[in-house]
Amino acid sequence: MSMAKIKGVLLDLSGTLYSGSDRIEGTRRCLAELERRAIPYRFLTNTTTQSRARIVQKLASLGVVTKEEWILTPMAAACExxxxxxxxxxxxxxxxxxxxxxxxxxxxxxxxxxxxxxDLGREFDYDTLNQAFRLIADGAAFYALARNRCFESGGELFLDMGPFVEALAYASRKEPVCLGKPSKAFFENAVAELDVPAESVAVVGDDLESDVLGAMHNKLIGILVQTGKFNRDQLDQMEQKPDAVIESIAVLPELLSSS
Structure with a gap:
């Protein structure tokens, strides 16, 4: 696939632009190049432990200055x-x-x-899950902000909220409304922010399922970075492959120049 057709970019955060408290090399150069080429971009994240304002503060601490409204999160999708x-x-x-x-x-x-x-992190204990289960079993609707299996931070993997969503869905026999990646509505709303044709939008991330294949299932371009929780064995075992696999975010401008 020619990457020259890309007219807009949706960027994952954790594992793609930063790992823990460290910025991934090439992030600022990549964003500067997108701006130089007038390619619109937004940050599309399944992070649910911080508000958009806190995410903006974190990015600023890493030398990345952006607007709060450019951070697209499952929390905003849940309110809508x-x-x-x-x-x-x-x-x-x-x-x-x-x-x-x-x-x-x-x-x-x-x-x-x-x-x-x-994502409640260490607060995902039996009593908390049981309270949520009882409310859902008693008739409350069920929104899951995300459904990721795991995330990477500082070179280590951690359980994400997906396993706990699955536990509640299994116990309550109620399928949740998933509001983050890879939900169709989440991607559609993000594409609308860019004001370019959907088929010319690339999603760049380290999560093969939620970021990349999720994007491709919704007719977007999926680009996998080999940082964060990238797993070569998982990639090799998948029947469907990303549109592109790159070493890191630093390589994205070079990829966009290919034809």
């Missing part, structure tokens, strides 16, 4: 879906640092219309 569903209250099982992005949603842990599950 909450309004569309006509709900009045929610039980928020999300990290405290992410709650500021839910300020417009009234919280009710007794009789909520919907359970909204984010």
């Amino acid at each position: 879906r909450f309004r569309a569903d006509g709900f009045a209250s929610a039980a928020l099982f999300v990290a405290e640092e992410a709650k500021e992005d839910f300020s417009e949603i009234p919280e009710d842990r007794a009789h909520p219309d919907v359970v909204i599950l984010g």
